[in-house]
Amino acid sequence: MAGFTGFGRRREADPRLPPGQHLEKGFPVLSAGPTPNIKRWELQLGTEQGSRSLSWADFQALPHEQIETDIHCVTSWSKLGTHWSGVSLDTLFDGLDTTHEYAMTTSYGGYTTNLPLSELLGGKAWVVDTYEGEPLGSEHGGPARLFVPGLYFWKSAKWVQGIQTMASDRRGFWESMGYHALGDPWREQRYA
Amino acid sequence: MPATIVAAAGQNPTGRSIVLEVPGLRPARAGQHVDVRLTADDGYQAVRSYSLSDVTSSDVSLPGVSSSDVRAGAGGAGRAPQIELTVEELPDGEVSPYLVSAAEVGDPVEVRGPIGGWFVWPPTEFDPDSAVHAVLPEPDGAPAPGRSPVQLIGGGSGIAPLVAMVRARAAGAAAAAADAAAPGTPPPMRLLCSVRTPADRWFGDELAALAEESAGEVRVDWVFTREAPAGSTRASGRLTRDELLDLVLPASEHPLVYVCGTNSFVETVAGWLVDAGHDPTRVRTERFGGV
Numbered sequence: 387m388a389g390f391t392g393f394g395r396r397r398e399a400d401p402r403l404p405p406g407q408h409l410e411k412g413f414p415v416l417s418a419g420p421t422p423n424i425k426r427w428e429l430q431l432g433t434e435q436g437s438r439s440l441s442w443a444d445f446q447a448l449p450h451e452q453i454e455t456d457i458h459c460v461t462s463w464s465k466l467g468t469h470w471s472g473v474s475l476d477t478l479f480d481g482l483d484t485t486h487e488y489a490m491t492t493s494y495g496g497y498t499t500n501l502p503l504s505e506l507l508g509g510k511a512w513v514v515d516t517y518e519g520e521p522l523g524s525e526h527g528g529p530a531r532l533f534v535p536g537l538y539f540w541k542s543a544k545w546v547q548g549i550q551t552m553a554s555d556r557r558g559f560w561e562s563m564g565y566h567a568l569g570d571p572w573r574e575q576r577y578a
Numbered sequence: 579m580p581a582t583i584v585a586a587a588g589q590n591p592t593g594r595s596i597v598l599e600v601p602g603l604r605p606a607r608a609g610q611h612v613d614v615r616l617t618a619d620d621g622y623q624a625v626r627s628y629s630l631s632d633v634t635s636s637d638v639s640l641p642g643v644s645s646s647d648v649r650a651g652a653g654g655a656g657r658a659p660q661i662e663l664t665v666e667e668l669p670d671g672e673v674s675p676y677l678v679s680a681a682e683v684g685d686p687v688e689v690r691g692p693i694g695g696w697f698v699w700p701p702t703e704f705d706p707d708s709a710v711h712a713v714l715p716e717p718d719g720a721p722a723p724g725r726s727p728v729q730l731i732g733g734g735s736g737i738a739p740l741v742a743m744v745r746a747r748a749a750g751a752a753a754a755a756a757d758a759a760a761p762g763t764p765p766p767m768r769l770l771c772s773v774r775t776p777a778d779r780w781f782g783d784e785l786a787a788l789a790e791e792s793a794g795e796v797r798v799d800w801v802f803t804r805e806a807p808a809g810s811t812r813a814s815g816r817l818t819r820d821e822l823l824d825l826v827l828p829a830s831e832h833p834l835v836y837v838c839g840t841n842s843f844v845e846t847v848a849g850w851l852v853d854a855g856h857d858p859t860r861v862r863t864e865r866f867g868g869v
């Protein structure tokens with residue numbers, strides 16, 4: 387489509403920005419409902435072969451990794467060079483074997499999102515509790531959220547409560563409403 | 579998909595509404611948004627999401643009954659789907675200054691969508707086995723979401739998708755009155771709007787008319803944060819918790835609540851509602867952020 391007078395280039399392109407994304411300096415909040423009131427945090431992990439439940443103290447005792455990465459929201463903003471700390475899903479699922487290829491995450495407040503297990507394991511995903519050196523704020527999913535920076539940020543479920551593997555893919559909350567099942571920002575997989 | 583601006587109308591000092599004709603667009607639902615993509619002469623592109631403020635002319639299989647048909651001169655056979663966006667100009671914005679101050683009737687833009695299935699009214703009926711339904715059980719004693727009374731709460735330009743809902747309700751009520759075979763009369767709806775001054779109102783006259791025509795089924799309340807209208811009994815100032823709870827449908831009626839505005843507005847209002855007993859799963863939020 388040809389361009390037209392009146393709209394001109396206003397921002398520099400950045401090779402770190404996936405297609406259709408623009409740079410955001412703030413940290414917008416997007417949530418489908420109220421910020422949940424979490425009285426007692428617990429993380430449930432499960433496969434068809436077993437499950438485990440982690441208290442906040444259990445979670446804190448696990449080795450945390452420092453992550454520096456870019457994040458990309460499907461609403462077209464990206465933040466570059468953000469810093470997080472959290473526990474790798476490889477650590478969380480260590481010893482919980484599975485033949486499943488998918489997982490559904492659930493959150494305090496009722497949110498769900500589905501992911502292929504291949505996007506959760508192998509150093510690609512964490513449950514994070516720290517953002518830029520501070521405890522993760524409740525608006526941004528604190529005390530802890532899933533963090534899958536390789537995919538659009540709706541996959542990084544705030545207020546994560548559970549991660550359960552499943553034999554076949556099912557759609558989570560936004561995925562039931564027209565958003566893409568995988569959500570790779572570099573392939574601009576915004577909508578199904 | 580390609581779209582053309584077919585009408586534009588200033589709403590207040592910082593915002594305006596733009597009607598787009600989008601051939602082939604699927605019918606949009608009140609509360610949904612579209613992604614708008616602009617392309618500069620040198621090929622540079624920018625994309626932003628904007629809420630639709632009117633969807634009643636997006637379904638061309640329905641008879642044209644909406645005010646927007648009249649406004650945009652549409653109607654009759656062969657018309658193309660039309661949607662209206664309402665945009666507030668952000669000082670550091672990249673796309674909004676163009677849409678509010680520069681775009682003209684006849685200009686082409688590209689849109690993708692409509693998008694969204696949660697912050698929509700009438701509410702989506704999810705499959706019983708879907709992940710949404712499974713974790714969001716209905717509160718005891720509550721009517722089904724589609725039959726529940728509706729409370730809309732908007733801050734500033736956050737009113738846009740809520741206006742689409744009020745207009746959709748009016749279109750539904752008109753269809754029900756005209757045709758006994760149409761779905762029944764839609765549930766009552768209240769809209770609470772917070773803006774800075776009387777001049778910052780969005781759709782003020784039309785909302786007043788829709789409330790007037792509704793036989794008490796639609797109520798619109800305005801709260802002014804910086805400057806109250808002459809003769810107002812309420813001094814200007816931010817909405818307080820007590821005022822909010824006075825103005826909205828009580829939790830005991832299990833209203834379906836939609837809150838839209840800045841993050842701080844939505845966070846504050848949604849928190850007060852939940853504290854006052856509104857079921858968190860019945861409070862749907864949409865937050866504007868980023869430029």
